[in-house]
Amino acid sequence: MCGIVGIVSSEPVNQQIYDSLLLLQHRGQDSTGIATSEDNQFHMVKAKGQVREAYRTRDMRQLLGNVGLGHVRYATHGSAGSEEEAQPFYVNAPYGIILVHNGNLTNTRELTAELYNVDRRHLNTHSDTELLLNVLANELQSGISGLSLDADQVFDAVGRLHERVEGSYAAIALIAGHGLLAFRDPFGIRPLVLGRRELPGGSGEEWIVASESLVLESGGYEVVRDVEPGEAVLISPDGWMYSRQCAAEPRLVPCAFEYIYLARPDSVMNGISVYDARLRLGNALAEQIIAEAPTGDIDVVMPIPDSARPSAMQVAQKLGIEYREGFFKNRYVGRTFIMPGQAVRKKTVRQKLNAMSTEFRGKNVLIVDDSIVRGTTSREIVEMARSAGAASVTFASAAPPVLYPHVYGINMPTRRELIAHGRSLDDVAEEIGADRLVYQTVEAMDRAILEGQDRVTELEKSCFTGEYIAGRVDEEYLAWVEATQES
């Protein structure tokens, strides 16, 4: 999962893009990049690591221009450690295009072959984003004659891109001299939101597109709306906004994992508040706990910081059991799950969380997490709770068991790494060392996330059900991913 942002202004955008990326850091920690456009010249800086350490003052000074975009990467295709695969990506024709992408393409093998054999395009990395950019460039190139490019030609090109590309993609591109283009895949799996603000003193207006609404709010932008699934939005360098539905059959099916774990709680996605969804997941989980596990002996409910807090609060309230914070987090350590490599994830859980023994000694604790994926966190946490003196540990997950790979932008590509895959509830409890284990059901998760609105009626939840909505994702594909991707 990555974070993306693009801004069109009548003032320099470098600082605003930097600030926006800081707010999106929770979506990707592997690498980051910013590109700006000044007249017809692009400036670009990319680096490994997090936003704070990636940019120097001299880099920021170089990023001139009133139009720009930025990216924080959490690799799902190719290599997390590769500087060359850090985004944005650039092609020089037609016009010059720079692109950032959140999502994961699934027909990369077919696209790689087509782009070389038919379109005669050179690919220099293993990144799926480079494929997406080259398809866009190719479709733009094939739809123009002469020098001019109008909004309809751009939207036609995005329409042809939708026909060629499978998987998930929310993308933002700069087209030299023509402004900023943003588009979302026909299922709207990954988020993208559009905002606007008046510049102080009536000196014009600015447009922004970003992965999460909190970026807009923090920058003082009015949230205009989500970019629709399949839709493309083009904002000219002088601030004119054009939009069109470019997909033949758009259908909004956003990723459930955004609401469960990935997004910041203070964001609203597709009309659903992430925080409210997490509260409702907590309510539903409490009902499940009541139905499945005797709670009479439980002394305290505890969250695993940070993402589980809203759900854990509701569990405690619904069960009428005291809510306590027993795990403390080192705020200087990033999110564990989105780090590349299992060894570093495992080591980091210990560095990140510490169990305070006074809160555990002799107590029967109910620990709530938003999800159990590889079990890296839960295994360590249960062990820490026991060493801190817990009498018993009940573990509850606000998400259902993760049984299948996620191929649409969350890096859980192989079945063997998923702790619940091929294991019964009791086996998983034993694996993580818990006395009791309770999972949310898929139906209850659906209801909890979707409640209270009618805009979203279905969620992308293949990692729980094994049903993949976009592209050909079958046994052969999953086996190929398992054999080739880093996990």
Ligand SMILES: O=P(O)(O)OC[C@H]1O[C@H](OP(=O)(O)OP(=O)(O)O)[C@H](O)[C@@H]1O
């Ligand atoms: O079963 P696992 O493979 O360990 O994955 C699940 C865990 O990873 C995430 O936490 P993370 O530390 O990434 O972020 P957070 O601080 O936002 O909770 C998530 O909140 C779970 O705690």
Ligand SMILES: NC(=O)CC[C@H](N)C(=O)O
């Ligand atoms: N998490 C993402 O959105 C990743 C984008 C792209 N697939 C990459 O690996 O760079």
Ligand SMILES: [Mg+2]
């Ligand atoms: Mg967590």
